[in-house]
Amino acid sequence: MKNNRRAFIKLAGIAAAGLAVAPKALASSGGHSPVSVNPKAVHAKHWAMVIDTTKLHTAEEIDKLAAVCHHIHNVPKIEGKKEVKWLWHDTYGHSFPEQENPHLAEEVHHRVFPLLCNHCENPPCVRVCPTKATFQRPDGIVAMDYHRCIGCRYCMAGCPYGSRSFNWGEPRLGLDVTKLNPEFPTRMRGVVEKCNFCVERLAVGQQPACVEASEGAMFFGDLKDPDSEVRKVLREKFTIRRKPSAGTEPSVYYII
Amino acid sequence: MLELALKGSKRYYGWIAFLLVVIGIGSTALIDQWMNGLKITGMSRDVSWGFYISQFTYLVGLAASGVMIVLPNYFHSYKTNKHMVIFGEFMAIAACIMCLLFIVVDIGQPTRMMNMIFHPTPNSILFWDMIVLNGYLFLNLLVGWTCLQADRQHLPHPKWLKPFIYTSIIWAFSIHTVTAFLYQGLPGRHYWLTAILAARFLASAFCSGPAILLLVMMLTEKFTTFKMAKNAVKTLVKIIAYAMCVNMFFFALEIFTSFYSNIPGHMHPIVYLFSHATPGLVTLMWVFIAFAAIAITLLVTPRFRNNYKLLPWTLGILIIATWIDKGLGLLIGGFNPTPFETVTTYWPTLKELMVSMMVYAVGALVVTVLFKIATEVKEEVGHSQTLPCGCSSEDTCECAPEAE
Ligand code: SF4
Numbered sequence: 007m008k009n010n011r012r013a014f015i016k017l018a019g020i021a022a023a024g025l026a027v028a029p030k031a032l033a034s035s036g037g038h039s040p041v042s043v044n045p046k047a048v049h050a051k052h053w054a055m056v057i058d059t060t061k062l063h064t065a066e067e068i069d070k071l072a073a074v075c076h077h078i079h080n081v082p083k084i085e086g087k088k089e090v091k092w093l094w095h096d097t098y099g100h101s102f103p104e105q106e107n108p109h110l111a112e113e114v115h116h117r118v119f120p121l122l123c124n125h126c127e128n129p130p131c132v133r134v135c136p137t138k139a140t141f142q143r144p145d146g147i148v149a150m151d152y153h154r155c156i157g158c159r160y161c162m163a164g165c166p167y168g169s170r171s172f173n174w175g176e177p178r179l180g181l182d183v184t185k186l187n188p189e190f191p192t193r194m195r196g197v198v199e200k201c202n203f204c205v206e207r208l209a210v211g212q213q214p215a216c217v218e219a220s221e222g223a224m225f226f227g228d229l230k231d232p233d234s235e236v237r238k239v240l241r242e243k244f245t246i247r248r249k250p251s252a253g254t255e256p257s258v259y260y261i262i
Numbered sequence: 263m264l265e266l267a268l269k270g271s272k273r274y275y276g277w278i279a280f281l282l283v284v285i286g287i288g289s290t291a292l293i294d295q296w297m298n299g300l301k302i303t304g305m306s307r308d309v310s311w312g313f314y315i316s317q318f319t320y321l322v323g324l325a326a327s328g329v330m331i332v333l334p335n336y337f338h339s340y341k342t343n344k345h346m347v348i349f350g351e352f353m354a355i356a357a358c359i360m361c362l363l364f365i366v367v368d369i370g371q372p373t374r375m376m377n378m379i380f381h382p383t384p385n386s387i388l389f390w391d392m393i394v395l396n397g398y399l400f401l402n403l404l405v406g407w408t409c410l411q412a413d414r415q416h417l418p419h420p421k422w423l424k425p426f427i428y429t430s431i432i433w434a435f436s437i438h439t440v441t442a443f444l445y446q447g448l449p450g451r452h453y454w455l456t457a458i459l460a461a462r463f464l465a466s467a468f469c470s471g472p473a474i475l476l477l478v479m480m481l482t483e484k485f486t487t488f489k490m491a492k493n494a495v496k497t498l499v500k501i502i503a504y505a506m507c508v509n510m511f512f513f514a515l516e517i518f519t520s521f522y523s524n525i526p527g528h529m530h531p532i533v534y535l536f537s538h539a540t541p542g543l544v545t546l547m548w549v550f551i552a553f554a555a556i557a558i559t560l561l562v563t564p565r566f567r568n569n570y571k572l573l574p575w576t577l578g579i580l581i582i583a584t585w586i587d588k589g590l591g592l593l594i595g596g597f598n599p600t601p602f603e604t605v606t607t608y609w610p611t612l613k614e615l616m617v618s619m620m621v622y623a624v625g626a627l628v629v630t631v632l633f634k635i636a637t638e639v640k641e642e643v644g645h646s647q648t649l650p651c652g653c654s655s656e657d658t659c660e661c662a663p664e665a666e
């Protein structure tokens with residue numbers, strides 16, 4: 007009985023989704039509804055992040071930040087190669103494959119590096135998306151509309167950094183329902199997701215959650231403002247970005 | 263004309279029933295996928311496209327290849343092909359339908375598919391791929407159906423159709439080029455990031471497609487009174503031979519570029535496919551090389567090429583070789599190594615194969631019905647029928663069957 011009902015609700019859901027697509031699509035292509043901007047929201051011409059890997063380089067530290075990010079964004083925990091992750095860690099060789107050498111400073115070799123979407127200035131994921139479900143905001147953030155994504159996974163093939171995850175199954179099964187963050191939506195299966203530079207926090211004047219939790223090891227600010235903190239750090243420290251040869255101009259910089 | 267598909271022999275109905283059963287079995291896996299999501303496939307975070315998309319890629323080649331019969335007929339007035347044109351077009355229809363189905367089964371939210379139309383995004387190649395595939399399907403339906411209807415009424419093909427026919431010829435090249443662009447423009451996927459990919463796709467399509475068509479035509483000859491004209495077959499086999507040589511030449515160019523330049527990114531996928539992958543895949547890749555060599559040898563040697571007992575085997579070997587290369591290796595090689603220079607193995611699951619089998623069965627059903635209609639009409643009007651000696655009524659028959 008219970009099973010039947012579940013199956014029915016699922017089917018009804020599929021049918022309703024089909025019906026829902028048409029009017030929504032028409033509505034969203036039209037004019038804009040009046041919205042009032044939160045006066046506390048922070049703005050930038052181009053958001054960027056600098057990560058000081060001399061301060062933040064152990065798996066435990068990075069996993070702690072990932073836990074914060076994954077918790078506030080309701081990112082499901084799924085084991086194995088179908089996992090979903092927004093922030094994670096990996097070795098130097100995997101993070102910067104083109105910039106490796108066999109005699110790397112031992113200390114760097116043993117570090118691990120926090121990885122996330124680079125919010126590229128020239129993002130191939132946006133270029134290839136057939137529905138504009140992935141789009142670039144005027145402030146440089148590469149954002150996603152989970153309700154528009156058709157799950158073609160073209161953006162995953164296009165991203166040269168492996169920054170995107172797909173919900174191969176029902177993501178809510180990988181969530182602890184008692185610990186959901188009610189402020190952020192959960193996803194449905196069959197859509198892609200990734201780090202969103204915490205747009206929902208910027209909109210209310212907060213810093214990205216990982217930056218806030220990093221205790222000064224990560225910086226976030228306006229790349230186009232010469233007086234911003236990120237520019238100050240970039241001026242003073244040697245930084246690299248991932249896969250420069252891909253021409254995507256990542257907005258995440260790493261102090262080595 | 264559809265009524266022609268309704269009356270047939272017991273064997274015809276048996277075959278249709280068999281296909282329906284296969285479709286039924288496959289659809290159970292598809293329903294499972296709808297209920298549980300794409301997690302029933304072997305795809306992963308690192309290998310985000312799998313068997314579905316690679317079959318789609320291979321079949322776009324089949325769709326495009328019909329043009330190898332149509333083009334000589336219309337651009338070079340090579341009239342020997344005249345009575346085979348319809349089969350090329352009908353094959354293209356079936357292939358387009360299979361391609362579209364493979365896309366539908368591959369996407370995570372099929373109910374939102376119309377988003378591609380509601381939010382047209384010209385910067386995405388997938389958008390263009392949808393346009394060219396549907397356009398090609400429409401063109402072939404229109405041209406094929408109208409011509410066949412005219413044939414049936416003993417009328418010349420209508421004049422207004424000409425522009426559509428010429429468009430469809432150009433369009434055939436575009437569908438495979440656009441499909442190649444789907445892969446070709448992605449940074450960080452070295453195996454695909456090569457200007458020659460579209461050319462490789464076309465070369466491979468123009469050998470594998472006509473080979474499949476020819477095999478299906480041979481079966482058609484077995485079960486109907488239709489008979490291909492000898493010269494048409496000869497020309498087609500020559501086209502297959504040339505295209506296969508070009509195909510392998512292009513492949514060799516890739517190998518040279520990768521290994522002489524010594525750029526790791528370009529070498530890794532090839533080294534992976536041919537030596538580091540799972541033993542099964544490595545064996546398959548070497549089978550590809552071996553079969554390609556055998557197929558080329560048999561095709562360029564006139565004695566073997568003109569041996570019609572051997573020909574089906576040659577074609578079969580060629581189809582297997584091109585399928586491993588384009589329908590499997592291309593995709594896996596592109597995703598491995600991953601962006602982290604690691605390897606995540608991919609192999610289709612049983613359910614994935616069942617869904618694919620279902621799509622292929624739908625394709626076979628469409629081909630069967632369309633070819634049935636076409637052969638019935640040909641029989642009605644007496645085109646290309648088997649003579650008692652085994653020649654086609656289109657041949658200048660001297661009736662020594664073995665004569666060249
Ligand atoms: S890192 Fe990948 S997903 Fe993020 S913006 Fe760049 S290309 Fe897109």
Ligand code: SF4
Pocket residue numbers: 134135136137138139140150154155156157158159160161162197198
């Ligand atoms: S999976 Fe979604 S976000 Fe990615 S390209 Fe397709 S529609 Fe766009």
Ligand code: SF4
Pocket residue numbers: 074075076079092093122200201202203204214215216217
């Ligand atoms: S910026 Fe926000 S979404 Fe992105 S990794 Fe950090 S916490 Fe997660």
